Amino acid sequence: MARNSYSIGVLLIGLAVVLLLGKLGVFHVLLSFFxxxxxxxxxxxxxxxxxxxxxPVGVLVPGGILTTYAVMFFYCNLFGWHxxxxxxxxxxxxxxxxLYELHLFDRGSDRGVLIAAMILGIISVVFFGLTLLVHLGVYVIALILVFAGLFMMFRKRKVW
Incomplete structure (x- = not known):
């Protein structure tokens, strides 16, 4: 009976610690980040x-999707949702x-899977580039102007 009451006492203390940590917001902070x-x-x-x-190999498609999205969400948690x-x-x-993982590891995969993966990848890279150009466009234009000015200053002039 003494061992039983000791176990119940440890359980009650553990429950109290969990309740206090929850009240202090520890779990909220951990869950909001992780x-x-x-x-x-x-x-x-x-x-x-x-x-x-x-x-089977088909689980690589949701595996790749979920892993990529999780990395993006961790990045947003670290650096802000903007x-x-x-x-x-x-x-x-x-x-x-x-889709690319499916094509890579499935020996009998259709060529259409690779084509779809490449098309989506290219679309994604183009949109990344356009988005960065919109957000960082002034800096890109300024950098291009600096390089153009340096080129014009230091190029060799042709003698007529």
Whole structure:
């Protein structure tokens, strides 16, 4: 009976600590930062189970998508959600990565899977470039003007 009451006492103290930590906001802070693990863990688990030959190759598509999205969300948690204004093409890139993994590891995959992955990847890169150009356009134009000015200053003049 003494061992039983000791176990219940430890359980009650543990419950009190959990309640106090919850009241202090510790769990809220942890969950607000680490919630992308809800996507990252299944994505990595799909990859792990495929490479251990437990699941078929098709799980690489959602695995690639979930892993890519989790990395994007971690980035936004670290640097602010305003980052999503130029990271949004990553949603297209996640699908491209998943399809490319399917093509890469499936020996009997159709060529159309590779074509779809490449088209989505190119679209994603173009949108990343356009988005960065819109956000950083003034800096890019200024850099081009500086290089053009340096080129004009230091080029060799042709003698007529």
């Amino acid at each position: 919630w992308p693990l809800v996507l990252l863990i299944p994505g990595l688990l799909f990859h792990f189970l495929f490479f251990n030959r437990t699941l 980052s999503m204004s130029y990271l949004w093409p990553g949603f297209i890139l996640g699908v491209a990565i998943g």
